Amino acid sequence: MLTLVPKEIEKYAVENSQSHGKILQDLVDETSKKSDAAIMISGPTVGNFLSMLVYLTNAKRVLEIGTFVGYSTLMMAKSLPFDGEIITCDIDENSTAVAKKYWDKDLSGKLIKLKLGKALETMEKLEPGFDLIFIDADKKNYPQYYEKSLSLLSEKGIIIIDNVLWSGKVINPTDEDSKIIDDLNKKINSDIRVNNVLLTIRDGLMLIRKN
Ligand SMILES: C[S@@+](CC[C@H](N)C(=O)[O-])C[C@H]1O[C@@H](n2cnc3c(N)ncnc32)[C@H](O)[C@@H]1O
Numbered sequence: 001m002l003t004l005v006p007k008e009i010e011k012y013a014v015e016n017s018q019s020h021g022k023i024l025q026d027l028v029d030e031t032s033k034k035s036d037a038a039i040m041i042s043g044p045t046v047g048n049f050l051s052m053l054v055y056l057t058n059a060k061r062v063l064e065i066g067t068f069v070g071y072s073t074l075m076m077a078k079s080l081p082f083d084g085e086i087i088t089c090d091i092d093e094n095s096t097a098v099a100k101k102y103w104d105k106d107l108s109g110k111l112i113k114l115k116l117g118k119a120l121e122t123m124e125k126l127e128p129g130f131d132l133i134f135i136d137a138d139k140k141n142y143p144q145y146y147e148k149s150l151s152l153l154s155e156k157g158i159i160i161i162d163n164v165l166w167s168g169k170v171i172n173p174t175d176e177d178s179k180i181i182d183d184l185n186k187k188i189n190s191d192i193r194v195n196n197v198l199l200t201i202r203d204g205l206m207l208i209r210k211n
Pocket residue numbers: 040041042043065066067068069070071072073089090091092095117118119120136137138141
């Protein structure tokens with residue numbers, strides 16, 4: 001599990017938080033057995049936090065950029081009302097096939113709509129009015145995802161961007177992804193259109209609302 005806090009502290013926090021349940025544990029186990037890519041799963045702390053945000057904001061329409069095996073998708077779907085929906089975007093048919101298998105095991109999985117294809121192209125076709133948008137895909141497109149998300153957000157909506165600390169590499173960015181993320185963090189923080197807080201949860205979460 002990717003974390004910037006000491007592993008035993010993260011373990012204690014997870015043990016003393018709401019359990020993600022058997023379905024999501026089976027999903028994590030299957031993904032971990034198959035490949036090292038399991039590290040891309042946001043995990044229980046971020047998942048519970050997203051789920052809590054969906055609940056606290058009374059979100060009805062949620063958009064996710066970056067599905068992978070659908071862990072964060074299902075965590076958020078669990079807090080949606082019965083007439084809510086979550087649209088989730090990914091380019092990978094294989095990982096999202098695993099996602100669908102596990103969504104089908106949970107009633108709230110019925111609220112999930114997968115859009116296969118490049119997220120930027122999918123976002124162009126969406127109606128605005130999303131209450132919560134979670135950005136967690138390819139880092140090179142993060143600046144475009146941010147701009148497009150602002151235009152798709154409802155008046156009181158929030159955006160959450162994952163991996164904004166990029167394993168701490170944003171402190172002294174040398175590679176391309178680190179520079180993109182660092183530039184975006186600074187852009188958001190000086191953007192007069194929004195109010196933001198960078199949280200040191202796992203690999204860093206930027207929480208944003210419109211002014
Ligand atoms: C970090 S994973 C998402 C993890 C997931 N949100 C979770 O927390 O469990 C990032 C995903 O973004 C997807 N991705 C990469 N480039 C993309 C693009 N241009 N459009 C849509 N999805 C993309 C990858 O296929 C990958 O599944």
